[in-house]
Amino acid sequence: MMLPPGTPDLDALALLASVAELGSLGAAARRHGISQPAASMRITALERRLGLRLLDRGRTGSVLTDAGQAVVELGRPVLTAALALTDGIAGLHRAQRPGLRIVASTTIADHRIPHWLTALRKVHPEVAVVLDVANSRQVAAAVRDREAELGFVEGPHPPPGLGSRVLTADELVVVVAPGHPWASRRRPLTACELADTPLLWRERGSGTRDTVWETLEIHGTPAPPAAELGSAAAILATARSGAAPAVVSRLIVAHELRAGTLRAVPLAESNPLTRKFRAIWHRRTPPTGPAAELVELAARIEAARTQRH
Incomplete structure (x- = not known):
């Protein structure tokens, strides 16, 4: 299976979903254990990769655009599947543990x-x-x-x-x-x-x-x-x-x-x-x-x- 060009990075997609859930880029950054400037850079890189503006950045904070909301909704099943994949791999490790x-x-x-x-x-x-x-x-x-x-x-x-x-x-x-x-x-x-x-x-x-x-x-x-x-x-x-x-x-x-x-x-x-x-x-x-x-x-x-x- 080949992934098409422009496929979003899962970490950045998860960060965007956290912004949508928490209502703040700073709060999302803290959840993911990174600084707010680093979080902003990841979202910017995701915007470039997708060719879409995902956040409206203002003096009072950052708000998801309509495109950003749509990307989050489209990405939720992908993130859920990624969590299931990592849980399954962890289970394989536990099964192989002597x-x-x-x-x-x-x-x-x-x-x-x-x-x-x-x-x-x-x-x-x-x-x-x-x-x-x-x-x-x-x-x-x-x-x-x-x-x-x-x-x-x-x-x-x-x-x-x-x-x-x-x-x-x-x-x-x-x-x-x-x-x-x-x-x-x-x-x-x-x-x-x-x-x-x-x-x-x-x-x-x-x-x-x-x-x-x-x-x-x-x-x-x-x-x-x-x-x-x-x-x-x-x-x-x-x-x-x-x-x-x-x-x-x-x-x-x-x-x-x-x-x-x-x-x-x-x-x-x-x-x-x-x-x-x-x-x-x-x-x-x-x-x-x-x-x-x-x-x-x-x-x-x-x-x-x-x-x-």
């Missing part, structure tokens, strides 16, 4: 992912990350079904059939309300005592639950749950009420311990309750590009955090 879909267990999503993504944005600001949150079993299923390129889970073992990398170890602590008998006990709690006590448990599929169950099962079948709750927030709130002890990540309960709203119960063994934070991926498609960089950054950040503590 994206990374990840899914993480709740503890990792709430307490570790923000640090990792901040580091990733510094080296890959162009990457749009989509994060979903689920329990560890659901995260593994999403990665297995290729609903996410990368997953982050917690638990004693890597999910079967998936590639993985350990990022760090996470300490679990037994917590009770300040008024609970265990809050003032002097003798450390044994694993057998913990196994015999009804606890507040997460739902099946939770990495915390799997870790605690596997540890306590060595000492006998754990007692029936005092309650099964679907979130860490619900676990903490119920523990604060004094209903029963809970075993949670120190990351989750750190604020409560500092505030004194929950108390940590010392264990007889040295750190018997720990779990691993892992990055996981489909074995046929190991992470590359930004996904691989996110795993590497997460490992470095966690190693540095461990050294500080």
Whole structure:
């Protein structure tokens, strides 16, 4: 398609339309981010190109001529089409923007992912990350079904059939309300005592639950749950009420311990309750590009955090 000679410049046409809308060349210039003399020069150039007088310039201001009004009306569909074109091109750019879909267990999503993504944005600001949150079993299923390129889970073992990398170890602590008998006990709690006590448990599929169950099962079948709750927030709130002890990540309960709203119960063994934070991926498609960089950054950040503590 060839445009005929005399086709108006779109920027100048848009400026003329702004003069018609705002009633002032100065106001139109301000909208377009240029000086009034520059705006006047653009309109003059448009008049030369079209061979028409578009503005009557007087001491009290500039007014569109009949020809100017007609050009504005004829140009409105052109300007609307130009806006649609630029919006469409912007949409193409957004569609081509590299994206990374990840899914993480709740503890990792709430307490570790923000640090990792901040580091990733510094080296890959162009990457749009989509994060979903689920329990560890659901995260593994999403990665297995290729609903996410990368997953982050917690638990004693890597999910079967998936590639993985350990990022760090996470300490679990037994917590009770300040008024609970265990809050003032002097003798450390044994694993057998913990196994015999009804606890507040997460739902099946939770990495915390799997870790605690596997540890306590060595000492006998754990007692029936005092309650099964679907979130860490619900676990903490119920523990604060004094209903029963809970075993949670120190990351989750750190604020409560500092505030004194929950108390940590010392264990007889040295750190018997720990779990691993892992990055996981489909074995046929190991992470590359930004996904691989996110795993590497997460490992470095966690190693540095461990050294500080």
